[in-house]
Amino acid sequence: MAVTQNELITALTTFLSTNPVRLSVRHGLAAEVDPADLIVGEMLCATDTMQTWICTATGTVVELTGLNILGYYATSGALDTAHPTGTAGQIYLVGTSPTHYYTWSGAAWVDLGAMNDVSTFATTASVGARTYTEENYVTDDESVTASIDALDIQAKDSADDIVSLEAYFSTSDMTYYVNGATGSDSNDGLSSGNAFLTINKAISMIPSLLFHTYTINVAAGTYAEVLKLEAISGTGVINILGASSYATAGSYQITSAYFQRISPKLYIKGFEATNSSTSVTSFRFTSCDNIYVQYCESSGTSLYGFFAEFNTTGRLYGCGCSNASYAALVAKDCSQVSSYEWSEAGSGNARGLFCQTAAIIGKYSTQPQGTTAETANNGGTIV
Numbered sequence: 001m002a003v004t005q006n007e008l009i010t011a012l013t014t015f016l017s018t019n020p021v022r023l024s025v026r027h028g029l030a031a032e033v034d035p036a037d038l039i040v041g042e043m044l045c046a047t048d049t050m051q052t053w054i055c056t057a058t059g060t061v062v063e064l065t066g067l068n069i070l071g072y073y074a075t076s077g078a079l080d081t082a083h084p085t086g087t088a089g090q091i092y093l094v095g096t097s098p099t100h101y102y103t104w105s106g107a108a109w110v111d112l113g114a115m116n117d118v119s120t121f122a123t124t125a126s127v128g129a130r131t132y133t134e135e136n137y138v139t140d141d142e143s144v145t146a147s148i149d150a151l152d153i154q155a156k157d158s159a160d161d162i163v164s165l166e167a168y169f170s171t172s173d174m175t176y177y178v179n180g181a182t183g184s185d186s187n188d189g190l191s192s193g194n195a196f197l198t199i200n201k202a203i204s205m206i207p208s209l210l211f212h213t214y215t216i217n218v219a220a221g222t223y224a225e226v227l228k229l230e231a232i233s234g235t236g237v238i239n240i241l242g243a244s245s246y247a248t249a250g251s252y253q254i255t256s257a258y259f260q261r262i263s264p265k266l267y268i269k270g271f272e273a274t275n276s277s278t279s280v281t282s283f284r285f286t287s288c289d290n291i292y293v294q295y296c297e298s299s300g301t302s303l304y305g306f307f308a309e310f311n312t313t314g315r316l317y318g319c320g321c322s323n324a325s326y327a328a329l330v331a332k333d334c335s336q337v338s339s340y341e342w343s344e345a346g347s348g349n350a351r352g353l354f355c356q357t358a359a360i361i362g363k364y365s366t367q368p369q370g371t372t373a374e375t376a377n378n379g380g381t382i383v
Contacts, residue, residue: 028046029046030046030049030051033046035053035061035063036061038053038054038061039059039169045093051063070090070091070092071092071093072092072093072094072099073092073093073094074095075094075095076094076095076102076111078094079092079094079102079109083109085104086103086104086109087104090104091103092109094111168207168208168209169208169209169210169211169234170207170210170212170214170234170236171212172212173212173213173214173215174205174212174213174214175190175214175215175216175217176189176190176202176205176214176215176216176217177189177191177192177194177195177196177202177216177217178195178196178198178199178201178202178218178219178223179192179195179196179197179219179221180197180198180219180223181219181221182195183195183197183198183219184196184197185197185198185201189201189202189205192219198223199218199223199225199240199254200225202216203216203227203228203240206229206232208231208232208233209232209233209234210232210233210234210236210237210238210264211234211235211236212236212237213236213237214236214238214239215239215241216238216240217241218240218241218242218252218271220242220243220248220251220252221253222253223253223254224255225254225255226254226256226257226258226275227240227256227257227258227259228257228258228259229258229259229260229262230258230259230260230261230262231261232261232262232264233263233264234263235263235264236264236265237264237265237267238262238265238266239267239269240266240267240268240269240271241267241269241270242269242270242271243269243270243271244269244295245270245295246270246295246297246320246343246344248270249270249271249295249296249297250272250297250299252271252272253271253272253273253274254271254272254273254274255274255275256273256275256280256281256282256284257271257273257283257284258281258284258286259284259285259286259288259291260286260287260288261286261288262287262288262289262291263289264289264290265289265290265291265292266285266290266291266292266314267291267292268283268291268292268294268296269293269295269296270296271296271297272297272298272299273296273297273298273299273300273302274299274300275300275301276300276301277300277301277302277303278301278302278303279303280302280303281302281303281304281305281306281307282298282300282302282304282306282321282324283298283305283306283307284304284307284309285306285307285308285312286309286310286312287309287310287311287312288308288312288313288314289312289313290313290314291313291315292315292317293306293316293319294316294317294318295317295318295319295343296316296319297320297321297344298320298321298322298323298324298328299322300323301323301325302323302324302325303324303325303326304327304328304330305321305324305327305329305346305349305368306319306321306328306329306330307330308331308332308337308359309330309331309333309335310333310334310335311333311334311335312331312335312336312337313335313336313337314337314338315337315338315339315340316329316337316338316339316340316342318340318341318342318343319342319343319344320342320343320344320346320368321342321344321346321349322344322346322347322348323346323347323348323349324346324348324349324350324351324370326350326354327350327351327353327354327370327375328346328351328352328353328368328369328370329352329354329361329368330353330354330355331354331355331360331361331380332355332356332357332359332380333357333358334357334358334359335359336359336360336362337359337360337361337362338361338362338363338364339353339361339362339364339367339368340363340364340365341364341365342365342366342367342368343366345366345367346368346369346370347369349370350370350371351370351371351372351373351375352367352368352369352370352372352373352374353367353368353373353374353375353382354375354380355374355375355376355377355380355381355382356376356377356378356379356380357378357379358378358379358380359379359380359381360380360381360382360383361376361382361383362383363382363383
């Protein structure tokens with residue numbers, strides 16, 4: 001539902017001034033800017049045509065057709081001289097580095113806030129120990145919502161709940177360290193001497209939108225954890241690294257691992273899954289675009305050793321599996337998996353390979369063994 005200009009001003013006033021919230025705003029001539037370049041949380045203003053766009057939390061770029069910016073002045077004095085009085089709801093842009101929004105309050109021109117004025121941001125002291133980026137951050141408690149056509153601008157009002165946008169998208173390559181003997185999840189995890197205690201703590205540092213390489217280096221140890229990572233988009237790389245060989249993977253023990261809806265390349269190396277439940281999968285991948293599993297072993301009593309479903313693609317190299325009550329490796333639901341040179345054929349598996357529902361397993365060299373070596377049905381193919 002469209003809102004009036006005055007309702008929009010009220011929302012922007014709260015959004016840009018009253019609350020500890022700022023958008024990162026780009027501006028320039030219409031011929032020099034491209035709304036398609038915006039990323040989540042950015043606003044764009046064409047200073048000659050006075051058009052304004054915003055990129056919503058879903059990545060959709062929307063033009064703020066209800067926002068009527070009437071002009072631009074170098075200083076607030078120049079605005080006062082040109083327009084000694086105004087009309088409620090009018091907006092002008094004033095200044096550079098940063099540019100501010102000004103609106104008529106009924107008695108004077110009022111500064112709503114800066115596009116990118118880092119001096120007006122909340123400080124670390126004012127928001128507690130939470131981290132944030134100076135140019136982009138939001139808070140968690142809703143204080144105002146303005147519907148602009150299909151766009152909701154939500155301003156937040158609790159400084160206790162400020163969350164860095166770095167939790168949502170990456171800004172650089174990162175490496176984290178985990179040590180089950182000496183680490184602590186209250187550490188920053190950025191060095192081996194200040195490592196996290198658990199692997200899942202390091203996994204939680206991976207942002208939802210990843211364009212860089214995130215590496216997790218895990219020290220030898222027993223980690224009574226079900227590793228879980230889900231809903232990561234982007235073109236980056238995720239490395240979760242344990243042993244450097246299959247022979248030493250037993251020194252890097254986890255319970256099991258589950259990865260779901262992962263778009264970046266996912267590389268998992270050198271872990272032994274020891275779960276002892278016949279209803280649990282040791283390594284499960286659901287809708288993962290590019291997996292590479294190397295030197296990993298499923299040794300406990302599991303239902304499946306390695307399981308790929310719903311269009312998962314990738315390969316297993318140098319792995320091993322024993323005691324899988326259904327199959328060592330399963331591919332189904334249009335998944336495509338390369339099964340390459342297993343380090344150990346294994347024992348106690350009901351099946352070595354199982355493929356169904358239009359999935360494909362491409363095999364090379366040594367493969368996992370079972371009472372039945374391989375089964376393909378319902379359009380599944382093993383080649």
